[in-house]
Amino acid sequence: MPKRKPCILVVDDDEQVLSLVQDALKIEGYQVVTASSGETAVAVFEQQLPDLVLLDIILPGIDGYAVCQSIRNSSQVPVIMLTGKGGDKENVRGLDAGADDYITKPFSVNLLLARVRAVLRRNHASFPIPSCDTFNSGNLGIDFAKRQVTVAGKEIKLTPTEFHLLQELTLNVGKVLTHSHLLNKIWGPEYKEDRQYLHVFVGCLRTKFNFEDPATTE
Numbered sequence: 001m002p003k004r005k006p007c008i009l010v011v012d013d014d015e016q017v018l019s020l021v022q023d024a025l026k027i028e029g030y031q032v033v034t035a036s037s038g039e040t041a042v043a044v045f046e047q048q049l050p051d052l053v054l055l056d057i058i059l060p061g062i063d064g065y066a067v068c069q070s071i072r073n074s075s076q077v078p079v080i081m082l083t084g085k086g087g088d089k090e091n092v093r094g095l096d097a098g099a100d101d102y103i104t105k106p107f108s109v110n111l112l113l114a115r116v117r118a119v120l121r122r123n124h125a126s127f128p129i130p131s132c133d134t135f136n137s138g139n140l141g142i143d144f145a146k147r148q149v150t151v152a153g154k155e156i157k158l159t160p161t162e163f164h165l166l167q168e169l170t171l172n173v174g175k176v177l178t179h180s181h182l183l184n185k186i187w188g189p190e191y192k193e194d195r196q197y198l199h200v201f202v203g204c205l206r207t208k209f210n211f212e213d214p215a216t217t218e
Contacts, residue, residue: 006051006120007031011041011067012082013059021054024109025116038062042070045077052120053079054112057094065097072098076160078119082107095204100161102200114190121188122161135170140209142170151209158208161186165201 008025012018013036022032033048035041038061045053053071057064068079081094081102091102101119103112135142139152147163149156158166165186169177179198183191191197 005029005031007033007048008116009033009035009041009045009048009050009053009055011035011038011054011059011064012056013037014056017056020109021112024113028113028116030116036060038064038067041067045071045075049075050077052116052123053077054082054116055079055099056082057084057090065093068094068097068099072157078123078160080115080119091200092204092207095159095162095201096207098157098159100159118188118190122164122186130167130171137170137173140170142166156208162201162205166205 008030010018010021010025010032011034012021015036018034018036022034025032033044033050035044036059038059041053041055041059042062053068055064055067059067062070064081068081071077071079078100079098081091081097081099083090083094083102083104091104094102100122101115103115130144133143133145135144141150141153142148144167147158149158149163149166165182168182168185179195180192183194183198187197
């Protein structure tokens with residue numbers, strides 16, 4: 001029995017962007033469903049249960065942040081935010097809403113397809129559970145088996161990508177980790193040169209946990 005092709009929900013109110021992305025994904029063999037408003041996106045997601053969501057931020061009705069939060073209330077399906085040139089603040093806000101990844105507009109079709117493949121691969125990857133069951137340092141507590149994170153006894157919700165990054169950092173406390181090591185280990189070779197991308201994710205973790213930036217260097 002042939003394996004089902006992943007289904008991707010594309011959400012954008014720009015008809016040209018929507019058509020371009022839809023055509024590019026279909027050529028690669030993906031199933032594609034679309035929405036051009038926030039409310040429609042939520043309804044289509046609930047009906048179709050896609051494997052991945054490409055989500056623009058600025059939409060008619062509720063915006064992409066609210067759509068992402070709605071998805072996260074019931075699902076851990078990966079979400080890639082399509083952001084403008086708002087800088088790190090906009091990207092971090094998307095991650096805070098529950099996104100796993102972001103792509104800054106304008107973007108090339110090749111970049112989009114590479115990120116889609118990488119996110120789908122990560123979503124199905126099996127990250128090994130460390131030999132130690134838990135990690136505790138100050139107010140931070142991690143249960144690796146349960147993938148549960150607490151700060152001062154309060155549970156903090158993380159996306160799978162954020163958890164894998166935190167796990168790699170905590171298991172290597174005291175070591176100097178290079179940018180390329182972290183990018184390749186957590187995200188894959190498609191991201192190995194994107195230092196700013198790593199800085200955004202680390203900044204998001206610092207905001208959630210209120211701990212110092214771990215040392216990363218080349």
